[in-house]
Amino acid sequence: xxxxxxxxxxxxxxxxxxxxxxxxxxxxxxxxxxxxxxxxxxxxxxxxxxxxxxxxxxxxxxxxxxxxxxxxxxxxxxxxxxxxxxxxxxxxxxxxxxxxxxxxxxxxxxxxxxxxxxxxxxxxxxxxxxxxxxxxxxxxxxxxxxxxxxxxxxxxxxxxxxxxxxxxxxxxxxxxxxxxxxxxxxxxxxxxxxxxxxxxxxxxxxxxxxxxxxxxxxxxxxxxxxxxxxxxxxxxxxxxxxxxxxxxxxxxxxxxxxxxxxxxxxxxxxxxxxxxxxxxxxxxxxxxxxxxxxxxxxxxxxxxxxxxxxxxxxxxxxxxxxxxxxxxxxxxxxxxxxxxxxxxxxxxxxxxxxxxxxxxxxxxxxxxxxxxxxxxxxxxxxxxxxxxxxxxxxxxxxxxxxxxxxxxxxxxxxxxxxxxxxxxxxxxxxxxxxxxxxxxxxxxxxxxxxxxxxxxxxxxxxxxxxxxxxxxxxxxxxx
RNA sequence: GUGGUUGUAGCUCAGCUGGUUAGAGCGCCGGAUUGUGGUUCCGGAGGUCGCCGGUUCGAAACCGGUCUUCCACCCCA
Numbered sequence: 001x002x003x004x005x006x007x008x009x010x011x012x013x014x015x016x017x018x019x020x021x022x023x024x025x026x027x028x029x030x031x032x033x034x035x036x037x038x039x040x041x042x043x044x045x046x047x048x049x050x051x052x053x054x055x056x057x058x059x060x061x062x063x064x065x066x067x068x069x070x071x072x073x074x075x076x077x078x079x080x081x082x083x084x085x086x087x088x089x090x091x092x093x094x095x096x097x098x099x100x101x102x103x104x105x106x107x108x109x110x111x112x113x114x115x116x117x118x119x120x121x122x123x124x125x126x127x128x129x130x131x132x133x134x135x136x137x138x139x140x141x142x143x144x145x146x147x148x149x150x151x152x153x154x155x156x157x158x159x160x161x162x163x164x165x166x167x168x169x170x171x172x173x174x175x176x177x178x179x180x181x182x183x184x185x186x187x188x189x190x191x192x193x194x195x196x197x198x199x200x201x202x203x204x205x206x207x208x209x210x211x212x213x214x215x216x217x218x219x220x221x222x223x224x225x226x227x228x229x230x231x232x233x234x235x236x237x238x239x240x241x242x243x244x245x246x247x248x249x250x251x252x253x254x255x256x257x258x259x260x261x262x263x264x265x266x267x268x269x270x271x272x273x274x275x276x277x278x279x280x281x282x283x284x285x286x287x288x289x290x291x292x293x294x295x296x297x298x299x300x301x302x303x304x305x306x307x308x309x310x311x312x313x314x315x316x317x318x319x320x321x322x323x324x325x326x327x328x329x330x331x332x333x334x335x336x337x338x339x340x341x342x343x344x345x346x347x348x349x350x351x352x353x354x355x356x357x358x359x360x361x362x363x364x365x366x367x368x369x370x371x372x373x374x375x376x377x378x379x380x381x382x383x384x385x386x387x388x389x390x391x392x393x394x395x396x397x398x399x400x401x402x403x404x405x406x407x408x409x410x411x412x413x414x415x416x417x418x419x420x421x422x423x424x425x426x427x428x429x430x431x432x433x434x435x436x437x438x439x440x441x442x443x444x445x446x447x448x449x450x451x452x453x454x455x456x457x458x459x460x461x462x463x464x465x466x467x468x469x470x471x472x473x474x475x476x477x478x479x
Numbered sequence: 480g481u482g483g484u485u486g487u488a489g490c491u492c493a494g495c496u497g498g499u500u501a502g503a504g505c506g507c508c509g510g511a512u513u514g515u516g517g518u519u520c521c522g523g524a525g526g527u528c529g530c531c532g533g534u535u536c537g538a539a540a541c542c543g544g545u546c547u548u549c550c551a552c553c554c555c556a
Contacts, residue, residue, distance in 0.1 A: 006547080009547075009548085059480095059553085059554060059555090060554095062480080063554085063555095125556090153556085155555085155556095157554080157555080158480080159548090159549090160549070160550060160551080161549080161550070161551095162555095162556075163554090163555075163556080164556090167556065168556090169556065170556095230553095319555085338556095339554095339555060339556070340555075340556065341556070342556075343555080343556065365556065366556080367555090367556030368556085369556070370556055371556090394514080394515085396514080426512095426513075426514095427513090427514050427515055427516095428512075428514090428515070428516075429516095430515090430516090431514095431515050431516040431517090432516055432517085433516085434516065435516040435517055436516085436517090442515085442516085444514070444515080446514060448514095456514090458515075458516095460516070460517085463515095463516090463517095465515085
């Protein structure tokens with residue numbers, strides 16, 4: 001009995017029309033990346049564990065696909081002495097009578113064996129591998145270095161809407177300059193690409209880590225900033241009272257929450273929010289610097305103008321990736337239930353961990369798969385993206401086939417995609433095949449046409465049909 | 480990681496409180512139509528009812544486990 005085939009969860013197959021639509025997205029993004037002066041690079045699908053581990057926080061480490069060691073790399077496992085095994089099994093609470101191990105213990109085992117022994121991991125994003133790339137190739141690059149990169153990344157997450165375990169990121173980054181010009185450029189890039197893809201209603205949210213640092217300074221609680229922003233983010237959902245309750249539950253004192261109070265008023269227009277935050281951060285140098293940077297970027301963007309994007313300051317934008325130090329971006333498509341479709345930010349010292357100091361960088365990422373889902377839901381894909389075969393020749397038999405193959409050679413030389421049905425079966429069947437494939441034209445060359453040296457060309461969409469010479473067909477189809 | 484949800488033909492799904500041979504639509508194959516598709520009509524093929532175990536005279540249906548799907552939280556693209 002044949003087994004039913006399947007693919008790992010969180011992964012997908014792509015049919016030809018889906019690939020066509022995806023390529024349309026990739027091509028649109030690439031075209032703009034090039035226009036803004038970015039050059040493509042590629043890096044391997046997997047990296048050394050030491051390169052990636054610890055760069056995304058604890059959560060990231062957990063979500064990384066580890067490559068199980070093989071051969072000699074496995075030797076440490078075998079070298080474990082009986083006493084170490086004994087200690088481990090005691091620690092893990094293995095019941096030798098039932099041989100049962102709890103799920104928690106298994107997770108621990110995974111940690112011990114896989115996390116420590118895996119020397120290679122699938123890449124989790126494109127930014128950290130890029131930092132590694134810059135450090136390794138610094139002598140071959142001129143700075144500021146601008147690169148774009150479109151490759152898949154993997155996360156051992158639990159799939160749900162808009163969340164896959166294998167997906168594409170389309171990144172553009174600049175390293176070697178702290179100029180705010182690039183922040184502005186990236187906002188324009190978001191606007192241009194998403195507008196070109198047909199999106200009309202989307203919001204670019206912007207924040208600055210220095211503002212968040214300023215808030216921690218004012219509150220004198222630098223380690224709590226994430227908790228605070230996560231709660232603040234819920235104001236629209238659960239209201240001020242709900243947020244206060246949640247903060248109390250998280251163990252914050254009433255006096256502390258009182259100090260937070262002015263932040264609950266961060267609502268309304270960006271202009272108003274900026275005013276509130278400026279007052280709040282009056283005594284924090286770093287905070288005010290963040291506000292200054294933000295203001296400058298917003299002003300520059302306003303001067304240049306945006307097509308469709310709304311630019312909005314959002315303090316609750318923290319983004320888990322802990323290497324961001326300046327601007328933080330996130331893009332949401334409005335009117336669709338979907339997480340952020342793009343993200344990005346500035347990192348002052350990403351290459352620092354790899355031994356290269358003072359290389360400020362800033363970058364963005366387009367989530368191609370989520371953009372695909374959004375365009376699909378909003379019906380924004382152009383009709384003609386899945387460019388199929390131009391001409392299919394109907395097969396009438398050996399003699400006709402030879403003539404058709406010559407025609408096909410000429411058509412192809414003129415960049416017109418064409419082929420002949422492989423066997424002289426019933427015309428009806430061949431027509432149906434052409435129809436199913438969405439072929440644009442079919443060509444009929446039977447005994448009669450062969451004698452007269454002509455081709456009967458039928459437009460499959462209109463149903464119109466006319467007799468033409470090969471040259472006429474070529475001019476007809478290339479104009 | 481936490482909570483919930485789903486699994487019956489290639490696809491979308493029916494299948495009443497357990498009862499004999501498991502259904503529909505779409506798709507597929509053949510014919511009506513020997514040089515004309517997307518419409519119509521006729522006929523046909525296709526299912527260990529996710530998997531393992533249990534309850535029962537009897538299980539697609541009930542129970543347990545497991546995998547899978549989708550969703551929310553968390554996190555993020």
